[in-house]
Amino acid sequence: MSGIGETLDALMATVEARKGTDPKESYTASLLSAGRERCAKKLGEEAVEAALAGALGQKDELAAEAADVLYHLAVLLAANEIGWDEVAAKLAGRTGQSGHEEKATR
Ligand SMILES: N=c1c2ncn([C@@H]3O[C@H](COP(=O)(O)OP(=O)(O)OP(=O)(O)O)[C@@H](O)[C@H]3O)c2ncn1[C@@H]1O[C@H](COP(=O)(O)O)[C@@H](O)[C@H]1O
Numbered sequence: 001m002s003g004i005g006e007t008l009d010a011l012m013a014t015v016e017a018r019k020g021t022d023p024k025e026s027y028t029a030s031l032l033s034a035g036r037e038r039c040a041k042k043l044g045e046e047a048v049e050a051a052l053a054g055a056l057g058q059k060d061e062l063a064a065e066a067a068d069v070l071y072h073l074a075v076l077l078a079a080n081e082i083g084w085d086e087v088a089a090k091l092a093g094r095t096g097q098s099g100h101e102e103k104a105t106r
Pocket residue numbers: 011014018025026027028029042067068071
């Protein structure tokens with residue numbers, strides 16, 4: 001099994017490759033062609049479902065919903081021309097900061 005980084009890189013490459021392709025042939029292409037607001041709405045829905053599963057301690061459901069969240073996040077990032085590298089840089093910039101300090105500088 002590959003790590004999460006490789007998995008996310010492969011997912012983003014697939015999402016990027018769907019740009020401009022036939023929306024009838026690909027769910028990803030249909031989301032991208034519908035625009036950023038549609039992509040954002042789907043991410044929000046999946047995030048709520050993941051949050052509910054987590055709050056209820058539904059482990060399998062949470063893992064599945066977390067995968068949906070990551071997929072829809074990849075689509076929204078791609079729709080905004082942002083890659084995982086920019087997200088990783090934000091996370092790396094916070095390494096070593098306490099959560100309280102980080103909140104103050106965000
Ligand atoms: N990871 C995913 C993934 N996760 C979820 N989904 C789709 O997300 C949709 C969400 O389902 P919902 O029940 O929330 O919504 P729905 O009512 O079916 O659809 P909406 O009208 O609400 O958008 C389903 O159709 C799922 O198939 C995904 N579709 C694609 N991928 C990845 O994207 C790749 C390319 O997919 P295509 O673009 O479809 O070729 C796939 O190989 C996967 O790796």
